[in-house]
Amino acid sequence: MTRHEIAALLAYIGRLDPRTIRVSQAEARDQIAQWHELLGDVPPATPYGWDARIAARQHIRISPYPILPADIVRPWESYRRERLARHCDPTPVADPDDQAAWTAELFGTRHAVATGAAEPRQDRAITSGRGQDDPELQARLREDGSCIPPAARAALAPLRPARAEREAAVAQGRPDVLAVRCEWCQAQPGEPCRRRRIGPDGGTRATTPRATAHHCRLDLAAAQQAQEPKQLA
Template identity: 75%
Template sequence: MDRREIAALLAYIGRLDPRTIRTDQGEARDQLAQWHELLGDVPMATPHGWDVRVAARRHIRISPFAILPADLARPWESYRRDRLARHSDPTPSADPDDQAAWTAELAGTRRAVAAGLAEPAQARAITSGREGTDPRLEAMLDQVGSCIPAAARAALAPYRPARAAREAAIVQGQPDALSVRCEWCKAQPGEPCRRRRIGPDDGVRATAPRATPHPGRLDLAAARQARRTEQAQQPALA
């Protein structure tokens, strides 16, 4: 609030509680300077629920003590904390490679929410599609083709051999073995096959992931792919 808004606020409070009125010109000037110093960063009102006059009226109604600047600053800080606690940072529309623009947009959104100029952004539920994505991000993803660049994918291949083998098989048109459950090691769809480590007593001591799936799993994936191809061709033949 600027000095004129502070003066209007003091006049409003004086009508509700005459104890705050200063008749001496010097005292009134000092009171105005003090309140402006303490409440200069508190807005008079915001588009989303904050009004300093409502906070002042509430205090005068429930407290027998004369109002002080702290009695308005505390509700304002609570208002800010509550809004930031309900805010979930949305993905900025700036280019992620431009760190300065990305950070500036993120910080600007938080300041707008805390100041009551924008509503808190709620975390969106996970959906099956990509509806509501910023068009610029959509264009960038279409250009790149994947969220993992090809160079990064190649660099990661030695550290995740099972996934690299799966991707290579799909590119070559072979069936996706990890799309079915392995009947040998009981690996679930999406998980790599595991090999068993047998101890001297013929008991299974541990398991370790395999770079390649078990042959039986490959057969199941091939049979599943053949059935899907056959089902897709039946309407065309009909």
């Protein structure tokens, strides 16, 4: 806020709480200088929900003490933290090899979000559990079948073959092997089966993930899939 904006804010506060009014011109000048020193980086208002007058009015409504600059700064810092917590950095358009340009673009985007000049990018809200009652979000999930778009899933398939094989099996109606616990290696649901490495003394020295599941786990998954229609009936 500039000195003129600080003066306007103090005039508004003075109408709500006469205790903050300074009678002499020197006292008013010192008050404006003090508030400007502490609130110089706080905007009077932003297009997305922040207004210093609302923060001041809220303090005057609930507190019996005269308002201080800290009573404006605290809501402003909470506003900044909440917006950055909802923000998901978009991929910069700058050349990734140009570290300075890449970093500057990320900083500029975050600064615009934190200062209320831009709305947060909420890509991660699809998987964060918030907004599950949003009709638009539910329609998108029904259309794509997952929070990961089909094009992105296809691009990731070569990088995670086990997950791709599992998704292909489910899509083809085959049992989901990783949905059950393996009775042989004790792998929990969602974890791949593991191969034991036996030492010379006959004890297990280490385990390594297997590319395929144990036969007993395949049989258990098939049996569980066969029982599902009966349970539904």
